[in-house]
Amino acid sequence: MHENRQLFPLGKAYGKAFCNRVEETEQLVGNIKSCKHTLLIAPRRYGKSSLAEKAVEKAEFPSVKINFHLATTEQETAQLILDGVIKLVGIAVGRVEKLTASIKKYVSNLEPLFSLGNDVASLKLIPKKEVNLSVVIAEALLLVEKLLREKNKRAVIFFDEFQEIDRISKHAGIEGAIRTAAQEMQCLSLIFSGSIRSLLLSLFDDENRPLYKLCRKIKIDRISMSDYEKHIQKIAVDTWGSKLTEETFSKIMDLSNQHPYYVNYLCDSIWQICKQLPKPEDIERAWKKVVAEEWSDVLHELAELPLGQRRLLKYIANHEVKSLQSQETSSSLAMATSSISTAVNVLVEKDYLEQDPSGNYLVINPLLLAVLKGAED
Numbered sequence: 001m002h003e004n005r006q007l008f009p010l011g012k013a014y015g016k017a018f019c020n021r022v023e024e025t026e027q028l029v030g031n032i033k034s035c036k037h038t039l040l041i042a043p044r045r046y047g048k049s050s051l052a053e054k055a056v057e058k059a060e061f062p063s064v065k066i067n068f069h070l071a072t073t074e075q076e077t078a079q080l081i082l083d084g085v086i087k088l089v090g091i092a093v094g095r096v097e098k099l100t101a102s103i104k105k106y107v108s109n110l111e112p113l114f115s116l117g118n119d120v121a122s123l124k125l126i127p128k129k130e131v132n133l134s135v136v137i138a139e140a141l142l143l144v145e146k147l148l149r150e151k152n153k154r155a156v157i158f159f160d161e162f163q164e165i166d167r168i169s170k171h172a173g174i175e176g177a178i179r180t181a182a183q184e185m186q187c188l189s190l191i192f193s194g195s196i197r198s199l200l201l202s203l204f205d206d207e208n209r210p211l212y213k214l215c216r217k218i219k220i221d222r223i224s225m226s227d228y229e230k231h232i233q234k235i236a237v238d239t240w241g242s243k244l245t246e247e248t249f250s251k252i253m254d255l256s257n258q259h260p261y262y263v264n265y266l267c268d269s270i271w272q273i274c275k276q277l278p279k280p281e282d283i284e285r286a287w288k289k290v291v292a293e294e295w296s297d298v299l300h301e302l303a304e305l306p307l308g309q310r311r312l313l314k315y316i317a318n319h320e321v322k323s324l325q326s327q328e329t330s331s332s333l334a335m336a337t338s339s340i341s342t343a344v345n346v347l348v349e350k351d352y353l354e355q356d357p358s359g360n361y362l363v364i365n366p367l368l369l370a371v372l373k374g375a376e377d
């Protein structure tokens with residue numbers, strides 16, 4: 001195994017594995033420092049979490065991350081927020097035993113419970129009986145803000161996989177609570193991140209919903225070819241003593257479709273199998289390995305899609321599609337043009353498809369594309 005494989009993580013990219021995103025990082029650090037809340041938008045596995053963690057680290061503000069993937073009910077969501085808040089108070093404000101008076105002053109719907117462990121006190125915030133969960137959430141978030149303000153300190157909360165809120169909270173209570181607290185904040189800044197654009201955007205872009213116009217938005221695209229070139233060639237030189245040829249490098253970009261997750265997956269496979277400077281055919285070989293490894297997972301994912309969407313994806317993967325509304329497309333798919341356009345919209349919303357600058361639809365995930373191209377009828 002080559003140690004440089006560590007530079008192509010499948011999880012979050014840290015340190016030397018983090019390629020570029022200079023502008024986005026600067027923008028996010030600026031938002032954090034000026035206490036603007038931010039909404040990070042990108043398809044799954046484009047690097048939202050990596051970017052948020054990088055920026056928080058760079059801003060040098062204390063922070064906590066609250067990941068809503070772990071929540072299935074409003075109750076659990078409130079508990080995650082309470083846990084995050086307590087943790088952040090400890091990191092950003094100071095030892096809780098010295099804050100008893102302030103905490104008591106700032107909460108009325110939560111009962112603060114201090115317990116003395118070995119030599120550190122710990123805090124629990126217990127919602128009073130019959131108190132609405134959204135009141136609990138707003139009060140908890142505002143507690144951090146008020147403590148920070150009192151001590152003249154700053155902090156960040158990173159809400160990851162925030163789109164889950166839309167599934168969990170059916171009555172906009174949690175969104176409303178977050179808005180109530182967020183609009184008061186001068187010391188605490190929030191980062192909202194998640195996938196499924198349509199869900200996130202419906203949370204933040206719908207004027208009838210509580211979180212409307214609360215955030216600056218940062219849209220994350222793929223990392224550019226030239227940034228990847230610097231990043232990957234440096235690692236190639238370090239590994240094999242020379243750069244990859246232009247053709248070899250392009251092969252990596254093509255096969256992975258410059259998708260940050262698959263660039264890393266493919267490079268990991270290349271660095272795993274190549275003892276010497278790879279040639280284009282080695283890149284093909286490494287990609288085949290990735291495809292073989294993921295094939296059954298992808299088939300499984302495809303099988304979960306409704307038939308019409310699946311058929312359409314396959315068609316787009318195998319044809320240069322100029323217009324999906326043409327009679328030709330409609331008859332070769334045996335689908336009415338209206339069903340085609342519904343299916344396209346759903347697939348775009350779910351981040352399966354994107355449109356290139358000339359309006360052609362493309363499959364985002366290169367592995368899905370590989371499977372769709374090779375799939376039997």
Ligand SMILES: Nc1ncnc2c1ncn2[C@@H]1O[C@H](COP(=O)(O)OP(=O)(O)O)[C@@H](O)[C@H]1O
Binds near residue numbers: 049050
């Ligand atoms: N700036 C970056 N440079 C290199 N690889 C990155 C970068 N950002 C993300 N990645 C890679 O992309 C994949 C997805 O990253 P992650 O931050 O988990 O994305 P998201 O939160 O959008 O799902 C991981 O394999 C990660 O290592």
Ligand SMILES: [Mg+2]
Binds near residue numbers: 049050160
């Ligand atoms: Mg993430």
